[in-house]
Amino acid sequence: MKKNSTPAKYDIFTKIALVLVLIIIGFLILLPLLNILVYSTQPSGSAIITNSLSDIVTRNIIWNTVKLGLSVAALGTLLGFIMAYTQARVEFRGKKILHIINLVPIISPPFAFATAIIVLFGRSGMITRGLFDWRPTLYGYPGLVLVLTLSFFPIAYMNLLGMLRSLDPALDEAGSSLGANKWRVFRTVTLPLLIPGFAGSFLLLFIESIADLANPLIIGGNYTVLASRAYMAINGDYDISLAAGYSSLLLLPALLVFLVQRYWAQKKSVVSVTGKPSGRPTMVTSKVAKVFLLSVTGLLTFLIVLVYLTVVLGAFVQIIGVNNEFTLEHFRYLLGGFANGAIKTTTILALVATPLAGIFGMLIAWLVIRKVRRGSEALDFLGMLGIAVPGTVIGIGYAITYNDPVKIGGVTIFPQVGGGGALLGGAIAIVMVYIIRSSPAGQRSGIAMLQQIDPAIEEASASLGAAGGKTFRLITLPLISGAFLSGLMYAFAHSMTTLSPIIFLVTPDTSILTQKILAEADQGRYGNVFALCCILIVLIMIIGGLINLLVKRTQVSIDRPMVTGR
């Protein structure tokens, strides 16, 4: 009977918010995407697209991209599952620490893994050559798969861990009581129930890895993928149409996979989230299984720790593995002028973008869940575009769109905000990118939170005379402030560590930390790379902690997972 809980009429606040959100999405993502498509129809771009299957070079690039995506997706999902299953179903000490370590790669600077892996396992790696006198070639496909898998497996881990924990333990127990042994229950009950989770993780990892630009630039060697080729089209060929052509080739599969992931894989989920498991899950008791699970988990965790140790140590010694003498020279160089501007600019721009991205994401979440009746899925999708579209594509789209004023029929409707000579030295375009790339995280956590809040709470506020905007401010926002906080934290960390979109937008006036790291890594000055990574991590931790404090002071504690208003 109750189809949905929407108010009788869109009130004025909702109308304004909706129009505003659509205008912002239009400028922040739709217009740049449109320009990518328009420019890719020009000669050099359209040549790439039309010959993509016949031209051997282009075909190779596409195949490289797909092969990399599939490999990382498969390996990352498998590892993520093993880690999640161990976390959920094996008893051992140090679970919590392991969990945190497994999540760290999500917010780490883009080059920490690639450079540390080269130092550890490369041709003259401390482990490969130092311990085994082995000189493998890491550059190219194998190195990329290793680094990307390490960077992205936490996504699968989180996804599958959440699902495993919400599986009703009674299902496993029912299987056992019907006479199935544990292995059989695992095969016939647990695994089939997780299939949507596997599919979802696989698709997410696929998108992440085909979109990645930083790692192919550093560790890709001759293994060219679409993202790095598009980058070269801008920075080597100086051909915008060519870049737009490669971008389109990257954009279409990324969007397609994203759509499949969100609207198919997620809906296939048969896991019943009751929020109240009916008992304790059956733990793994088989010795063989335990040894296998714990050794894979231990090894991977050890690798992550090793990478971070390398980053930290590498920042404080001359050349790690070669000259291990303690030095502060890297920091002295960086903080003595080379990176000061970038540190300041990056922090300020991220700080400006973070609250905007947080509020924007929450506003979309609220509109999607509570206000918009028809087309709420479309609005949700538009809001998610910032993360669905590969960063490289966004960056190139911005460069095309905003390095000149946007005009319609000769009338400027949006000023030049990107590139040299733009307003504020191109800083506005970078903030815009930060916002559109980080607001989806806020949107997701906001939606998750809102779905748990009884709509009657907001209706009660309305019936007591509070109009739409007032209800949002007095009731909704305080109730979702927990999600708001995590959205903010993520937005900030993500802004600080993002590279692929903003690399096309930095100007001499606005240099960004991640771009400095790329430059240093390019030059092989790994000591500086490690020091910059350390600076970035410390900055994120300090400011993240401050945001936490700031929001916590105004935040209400809601000690129940389910906010029903009862």
Add this chain to the structure above:
Amino acid sequence: MAKTSGNLRLEKLTKVFGNGAEKVVAVRELSLTINPGEFVTLLGPSGCGKTTALRMIAGFESPTGGSVLLDGEDLVQLTPDKRPMGMVFQSYALFPHMTVFDNVAYGLRVKKMSATEIKKAVAEVLDSMSLSHLANRAPNQLSGGQQQRVALARAMVVRPKVLLFDEPLSNLDAKLRAQMRVEIRNIQRRLGITSIFVTHDQDEAMSLSDRIVVMRNAVVEQVGTPDEIYRRPSSVFVADFIGRSNFLAVESAAKSKAGKAKIVVSGKKMDVAAQSKALSSKRPVLLVRPESINVTAAKSSSKKLGKGVGRVTSVVFYGNHVEYTLETNEGVIVAVVSDPIYDEIVAVGKVARYSFDPSRAWLLPSDSIEAMNGERE
């Protein structure tokens, strides 16, 4: 206390969800006038449209057609916050991040009343509902009954012209529910606020209401006072939904004086009150409530069923009453005999004589009996 405002009129209020093949009519042309200070209950099985109707009055659903008039003014274009109505929700919907005091003060603060006035008004209402000692508690520190009272206090303190209740008692246990029923009715009477109460519980409807609106399949089946609904239901559906019913087959029926009919039931002639359409129906049925039927042991030793005689198929002894199920030529009959003499209870398998006073019977058209059985779960 008489109120001069709070006259609510619904005119052909209609709500259709979806469109095309998936169209579902939730409420069809609901017209109703509620007098100032009146307590009206919308009663019906789940899915009958009662909650949708209430939500249209509150402004949470926009009607597909029709109007909601309060003291002559059409409210349909107004958002919920612009309507002078208070609502008590099934889930209470207390703001979990505010204390009891802040919850109750919320509507007054939105109205921009001064802090001292707010404090006075809130203290007053909390006191009247014996909630004063809980003012600084968070909602999740309260019991269900306390939360319910806070929700009521919060809706009342703004002095709405109309109070809306959406099954507010369904989450309470039976004892508390009975207690809250009395409390709600007393407060409503004292303040004289026009009230609309939605429920599927007939006891609630009977004990609270000035008038009951019985709904079924999106339309109003009957509007009337509790005793009208119980004694003179307009249809077999209403009779069956409110209380328990026996529908006896009628052998013949003819017009008697106004509002009456001459009928023959199990061979007996009698004069009974009749619903206006009963005689134009092909096969009218006679409603007799279980408590109106008396059962005594049959003297005849014959096992044959006949005039006024049936076989006992079950007997349940409740102490203060005994409940019989009889198999008769007129159908299965349930009879409740109060204050039974234990030795005179007729055992299962025996034949028994049943009888009733014709003035307690009510003749109904039978047309909808099939449809009704189809939709019952």
